[in-house]
Amino acid sequence: MANSYQKTVLDNGIRIITEKIPSRTVSAGIWVDVGARDEQPDNNGSAHFVEHMLFKGTPSRTAREIAQELDTLGGMSNAFTSGETTSYYATVLDDQLEHLVGLMGDIFLNSLFEEEEVVREREVVLQEISMVEDTPDDRIHELFTGNLWGEHPLGYTVLGRREVVAAMDSNGLREYMRRQYTPGRIVIAASGNVEHEKFCRLWQKQMGALAEPGTSLRRQPPTALAPVRKLYKKSLEQAHLVLGTYGLPIVAPERYALYLLHVLLGGNMSSRLFQEVREKEGLAYSIYSYLSSFTDSGYLGVYMGVDPAVVNKAMAVVAREIQGLRQGCVSSELLDRAKDYAKAGIYLSAENMESRMTRIARNELTFGRYISFDEVAAGFDQVRQEDIGDLAVRLFGQPLFATVLGPLKAKDIDWRPLDLE
Numbered sequence: 001m002a003n004s005y006q007k008t009v010l011d012n013g014i015r016i017i018t019e020k021i022p023s024r025t026v027s028a029g030i031w032v033d034v035g036a037r038d039e040q041p042d043n044n045g046s047a048h049f050v051e052h053m054l055f056k057g058t059p060s061r062t063a064r065e066i067a068q069e070l071d072t073l074g075g076m077s078n079a080f081t082s083g084e085t086t087s088y089y090a091t092v093l094d095d096q097l098e099h100l101v102g103l104m105g106d107i108f109l110n111s112l113f114e115e116e117e118v119v120r121e122r123e124v125v126l127q128e129i130s131m132v133e134d135t136p137d138d139r140i141h142e143l144f145t146g147n148l149w150g151e152h153p154l155g156y157t158v159l160g161r162r163e164v165v166a167a168m169d170s171n172g173l174r175e176y177m178r179r180q181y182t183p184g185r186i187v188i189a190a191s192g193n194v195e196h197e198k199f200c201r202l203w204q205k206q207m208g209a210l211a212e213p214g215t216s217l218r219r220q221p222p223t224a225l226a227p228v229r230k231l232y233k234k235s236l237e238q239a240h241l242v243l244g245t246y247g248l249p250i251v252a253p254e255r256y257a258l259y260l261l262h263v264l265l266g267g268n269m270s271s272r273l274f275q276e277v278r279e280k281e282g283l284a285y286s287i288y289s290y291l292s293s294f295t296d297s298g299y300l301g302v303y304m305g306v307d308p309a310v311v312n313k314a315m316a317v318v319a320r321e322i323q324g325l326r327q328g329c330v331s332s333e334l335l336d337r338a339k340d341y342a343k344a345g346i347y348l349s350a351e352n353m354e355s356r357m358t359r360i361a362r363n364e365l366t367f368g369r370y371i372s373f374d375e376v377a378a379g380f381d382q383v384r385q386e387d388i389g390d391l392a393v394r395l396f397g398q399p400l401f402a403t404v405l406g407p408l409k410a411k412d413i414d415w416r417p418l419d420l421e
Helices: 046-053 063-072 095-110 115-135 136-149 169-180 194-207 253-265 270-282 309-324 334-347 353-367 373-381 383-397
Strands: 004-010 015-020 026-031 076-081 086-093 186-192 230-234 239-246 284-293 298-306 401-406
Touching: 004 026, 004 169, 004 194, 015 194, 015 353, 026 095, 026 353, 046 076, 046 115, 046 169, 063 095, 076 373, 086 095, 086 353, 095 194, 115 136, 115 169, 136 230, 136 239, 136 298, 136 401, 186 194, 186 353, 194 284, 194 401, 239 309, 253 270, 253 284, 253 298, 253 309, 253 383, 270 284, 270 309, 298 309, 309 383, 309 401, 334 353, 334 383
Parallel strands: 015 186, 230 401
Antiparallel strands: 004 015, 026 086, 026 186, 076 086, 239 298, 239 401, 284 298
C-alpha cells in the first residue's frame, strides 16, 4: 500500500513522523510514552489527571476558550491515558492544521494547573472513578489486572485510587508532568494531507526549546505470580468474569501467532468461545477474548457476563475450548479464516485517518520505525498450525487466573476446571 512516510528528530529528541495521504483531512496527535505504570502508590492517577488538566487553561486561553476553539475547528478531538501511553489528538480539515498545531502546542507547553481548576477537575475525576465502579463490565477488568500484576504498577488503575486522587494538588501534578513529559518520550504524528517539512517547522517553533529536566523513573518488568482466583461479592443481575494468563510483550516475534490464537479462541463471531458459550450453550450474551500487551509483558484475557447460576458451567466450557487449542485442534481452514479476518482488519483501518495516525505513532513508540500494512499481512501469512498449538501449550501451561464479580458466595464456585490438567 503506497504511502509517503517521513521522520525527523528534533535536536532535543522529539520525534516527528508524518504519512502523507491524499485527503481533505489530517489527523495529528502528541503521544507521550507515559502512563499508569510510571507512577507510585502515592501518586497513582497522576498521568490521567495531567491529561485532564491540559485542557483547563493557559495564559492565552481559558478552559472554555480551548473547548470552543476545538469545536470551531470542526473536527474531532480527544485524549486518553493507558498503562504506558498518553495521547492528545484531533482530526481536522487540512487547512486548519496550522491552527491545530498552535492550539495543541499551547496546551501542551503552557497549561497553568491553577489550583482552582485542579479542585474542580478533581471532582470530575472522582466521578469518573465512581462511574467505573458502578459499571461491572469495566470494573471487573481493573480487579483482574490488580490480581494478575500484584504490587507492580501495571496492576494500578489508570484513574487512580480514590483517596490518592482526592489528595492531588497543582504542585504535584505539575511536577509529575515536568519529570515524565521529557522530549525523548514524545512523538508527534500526523496522517493525511500534511507537508512534512512545514509540519516540522511548526513544531520546531513550538517545542524546539523543550529540554530534558533530568532522569525519570525507569520501568521495571513485572514478575509472574502464582495464579490468583478471587470472588468480589456485589448485588448484580449478572456475574461478570475475567479468566486469563500471562501473554507476550508487544514486540515478541510470536505476536502474529498470538493475535491469531486470540481470534480463534474468542476474537470474533466464528471463534470457539462465541460459538460454544453463546451460540450453542446460550450461556452469555457478551463473551470475548482480548489481548493486553506492553513493552515487556502482557496477558490474554477472556471476559463474559452470565447468569450467576451457570458460572461453573461457563468456566468449564471456556477451559474445554482452551484445552482444544493446547491439543492442536486448529484446522488449516480455520487458521486461514483467522488470517483473512486479521488482514481485513488492518487494511480496513487504512481508510481512517485517525487509525493511521495512531498506528504510525504506536509503531514509532514501540518499534522505533514504520511498519507497512503489507509487512503485517506477511507476518500473519507466515503463521503455521503448529505455531498456534505450540503457543497455546506455552501460554496455558499453568492454571488460569480468574476474577468474578457478582451475587455469589465462595462455596458456589468450582475453580477446578481452570487448573487445565
